[in-house]
Amino acid sequence: MAQPSAQPAPPDESSLVARAKAGEAEAFATLVNRYERRIFRLARNITQNVEDAEDVLQDAFLKAYEHIGGFQEQSRFYTWLVRITVNEALMKLRKRKTGKVFSLDETVDTGEETVTREIAVWDTPEQRYSQEELRTILQQSIESLAPLFRTVFILRDVDELSTEETAQVLGISIPAVKSRLLRARLQLREKLTRYFRRKTDDVFAYL
Amino acid sequence: MSLLTCNQFLNELSEYLDDEARGAVRDELEQHVSECPNCWVIVDTTKKTIAIYKGMEAEPIPDALRGRLMDALSRRTGRTPDA
Numbered sequence: 001m002a003q004p005s006a007q008p009a010p011p012d013e014s015s016l017v018a019r020a021k022a023g024e025a026e027a028f029a030t031l032v033n034r035y036e037r038r039i040f041r042l043a044r045n046i047t048q049n050v051e052d053a054e055d056v057l058q059d060a061f062l063k064a065y066e067h068i069g070g071f072q073e074q075s076r077f078y079t080w081l082v083r084i085t086v087n088e089a090l091m092k093l094r095k096r097k098t099g100k101v102f103s104l105d106e107t108v109d110t111g112e113e114t115v116t117r118e119i120a121v122w123d124t125p126e127q128r129y130s131q132e133e134l135r136t137i138l139q140q141s142i143e144s145l146a147p148l149f150r151t152v153f154i155l156r157d158v159d160e161l162s163t164e165e166t167a168q169v170l171g172i173s174i175p176a177v178k179s180r181l182l183r184a185r186l187q188l189r190e191k192l193t194r195y196f197r198r199k200t201d202d203v204f205a206y207l
Numbered sequence: 208m209s210l211l212t213c214n215q216f217l218n219e220l221s222e223y224l225d226d227e228a229r230g231a232v233r234d235e236l237e238q239h240v241s242e243c244p245n246c247w248v249i250v251d252t253t254k255k256t257i258a259i260y261k262g263m264e265a266e267p268i269p270d271a272l273r274g275r276l277m278d279a280l281s282r283r284t285g286r287t288p289d290a
Contacts, residue, residue, distance in 0.1 A: 025284040029277065036273065037265035057268070058276050065283060116217065119245050122252055125259065138263055157257050182221045189249070189256045196252075 017077050020068050028068070032061055035078060038159060039085050045154050046089040046147060049096075056092055060085040075168070079161065083169040086151075118190050120197035128196070141191040149184035156181050211239045216246050224254060 011030065019027035039060060043053035063084050071080055125134060142150055155166045156177070167177045216239045222228040223236045240246050 023284075025280065029280065032276065032280070036268050036276075040268045040272075041265040054269075054272050054275075057272065058279060061276055062279055062283065065280060116213075116245075116249055119248050120252075121248055122255060134259075135263070138260060142260070153260070158260050158263065160261070178221060182218070185221065185224075185253055185256060186217070186249075188260070189253045192256055192259070193252060196255075 013077055014073070017068070017071065017073065020065075021071070028065055031077065035081060036061075038078075039081065042082065042085055042151075042154060042159070043089050045142070045150055046086065047092055047096075048143065048147070052089075052092050052096065056085060056088045060088045063088065075165065079165050079169060082155065082159070082161070086169055116186065116190070118193040118197070120193055122193065122196040123198050125192075125196045137192070137195050141188055144191065145184055145187055149180050149187065152177055152180040153184035153188065157185070211235055213239075213243060213246055216240070216243070217249065220250070220253065223250070224257070 011027075013031075016027045016031050020031060036057065040053060040057050043056035043060070044050060047053050047056060060081065064081055067084075071077070125137075129137065142153070145153065151170065152166060155161045155169065156163065161169070163174055163177050163181075167174045170177070216223075216236060219228060219232070219236055222232075223240070228236055240250055
């Protein structure tokens with residue numbers, strides 16, 4: 001018997017998808033509420049423009065609603081939604097940069113030295129910076145990465161998609177995901193070290 | 208002594224951090240990181256980089272945007288908005 005005091009469990013994703021497929025608008029709205037923040041963050045990170053990201057979010061959810069009947073459920077709903085969002089965002093970029101084709105599959109120059117110029121242990125960032133300052137540092141650092149690296153990092157390390165899912169939604173190979181993720185991680189590490197490095201006078205405190 | 212150069216180690220850094228390296232490869236990476244202070248710092252700070260971003264919550268979307276989206280969805284579904 002159910003505990004009288006227990007909170008009702010949030011509806012699971014597959015039942016929401018089934019109800020949305022059956023035309024239940026509330027079920028789809030619940031899916032929207034569940035993922036709108038992450039979809040907006042992803043769209044902003046690809047387009048680097050709030051207005052474009054707003055359009056992308058709206059177009060992606062409308063497209064998902066229209067096509068949910070054809071969603072085969074071979075991947076998670078979120079992964080399917082990310083794929084639609086990435087496509088919409090890339091289309092937006094192509095329209096904006098007239099004459100210049102933008103692709104997430106551009107060849108990456110792998111000959112470049114791995115970035116490890118800044119080698120220093122860190123302080124605890126939360127002790128040195130306020131929540132707000134920290135958020136700004138993280139946001140500015142990630143925005144300064146090339147779009148190819150930024151998108152892979154967001155999908156793999158922030159949204160926690162697998163390597164295979166990331167390759168699938170971006171339409172690139174698994175080795176390409178891996179090499180971009182490595183470069184993105186090292187570049188971010190480098191940028192954050194400039195803010196978080198331990199002050200030299202207490203370097204021995206680490207030992 | 209570690210047979211890996213630092214660059215070779217860094218090329219395998221993601222496998223090491225994501226715990227995907229196995230067997231002899233894993234042992235070599237472990238050995239390098241235990242002997243090389245620079246790579247140890249890079250491992251430590253890269254782990255912290257990933258952890259700090261993983262914990263970053265996505266910010267709420269603007270209310271006006273949600274309103275527009277819900278209106279657009281309502282038009283598609285033929286329902287009138289709830290409010």
